[in-house]
Amino acid sequence: MPINSAVSSDNKRVMINITDRFDYGLHQSFRNSYQMVNEMGVIYSINLSRATYMDSSALGMVLLLKEHAEKKGGSVIICKPHPAVAKILKIANFDRFVTIEN
Secondary structure, eight states: OOEEEEEOTTSSEEEEEEEEEESGGGHHHHHHHHHTOOOSSOEEEEEEEEEEEEOHHHHHHHHHHHHHHHHTTOEEEEESOOHHHHHHHHHTTGGGTSEEEO
């Protein structure tokens, strides 16, 4: 499965794991993975260590998640991006919008 997510027991952290391709085909699954939590101050962590491809629509999806999180005082962290994905994030200057942890 290209996307799976887990919510911490206190509903304050959502870990979204993406494998293979992160593109428009995952739009609905990605959205469903974070809309299940409606708490304030949630940290959304996107693990991209096993995602080998990311396109512009995926960048847009991350920005929509950022907007969703910030409305409720939360934040978004991209964790361990695969080298190919890290290059795309760097070209797009995504470190200016979300925290990227290598």
